[in-house]
Amino acid sequence: MNKARFRILWNRFIGDKLVVLGGVIALLFLVIAVFGPQLAPYGFAQQFRAAAGELLPIDVMSTTATGERLLLGSDSLGRDMLSRLIYGTRTTLVISISSVSMATILAIFLGSLTGYFQGSLFDEIVMRLIDALLTFPGILLAVILVAAWGTQGIKIGPITTTPELTIVFALVFTFTPRLTRTMRGSTIPQAHRAYIKAAQLMGMPFWRIIAFELTPNCLTAVIIQATTYLGLAVFSTAGLGFLGLGPAEPQPELGKILARTQEYFLNRQFWHIFIPGFTISLLVFAFSVLGDGIRNVLDPEFRFEEADV
DSSP states (O other): OOHHHHHHHHHHHHTOHHHHHHHHHHHHHHHHHHSHHHHOSSOTTOBOOOTTSSOOOOOTTEEOTTSOEETTOBOTTSBBHHHHHHHHHHHHHHHHHHHHHHHHHHHHHHHHHHHHTTTSHHHHHHHHHHHHHHTSOHHHHHHHHHHHHOTTOOEETTEEOOHHHHHHHHHHHHHHHHHHHHHHHHHHHHHTSHHHHHHHHTTOOHHHIIIIIIGGGSHHHHHHHHHHHHHHHHHHHHHHHHTTOSSOTTSOOHHHHHHHTHHHHTTTOTHHHHHHHHHHHHHHHHHHHHHHHHHHHHOTTOOOOTTTO
């Protein structure tokens, strides 16, 4: 990509102020996720007692019995809300980004193979399995899988996965079918292009054609779709946590934190509900508008005019 083309793409991206705002918010949350343990004032499971010596929800900007100041107060178990929000954001983002990344890699692999071998037995088997998965609404499929596997992890022989990895696998099954269809749809027309036919006539093995000739020219559409799925992944992860299918205690996650705050509403401690709910909404907003911006830049229908270059 020459400098003039890159400059046009960059100007197109930053020309939308809403997209820039989403990118800044997303970057801020990514920094929180990476440096969460250093930014959190306390451990996510550390408990504090109120002045009366009881484990009660401590008010915003209150001081504990031992003199610690809790900026956002504590939950009903005396755990610092700010620290739990930071660690919860980290957990939600790790699950969301990991699931979308794994689903995208798997979709690129399956989509390129099925597109190249269109009409083969392998293509028919894979696409029928994908059609079966697509009959389930996304979040419902994730709920079914997590409920079936359990929130304590999946036991594979002598190995037991972590609860977070269980959720990642469930979301991978949710996102992969649509991403695979997108990749396959991009691969099929490219597989009949002259440069692929030339590679076949030269005796190049099929795996080399797919890996080095075909796949690099078919990634745009699936990358666009994957970026738009980040917001959905955050929402799905938080939704599973809210339904009690998130990571096991005491590991915090934004959906779990929001679910636990319902009890505070009747006590008029509305900030306990507002803060995690607003954090989830902000994350979904940031990744959604960022995905829209990347789509506008990488849109395969976008063409440069000679005068612009």
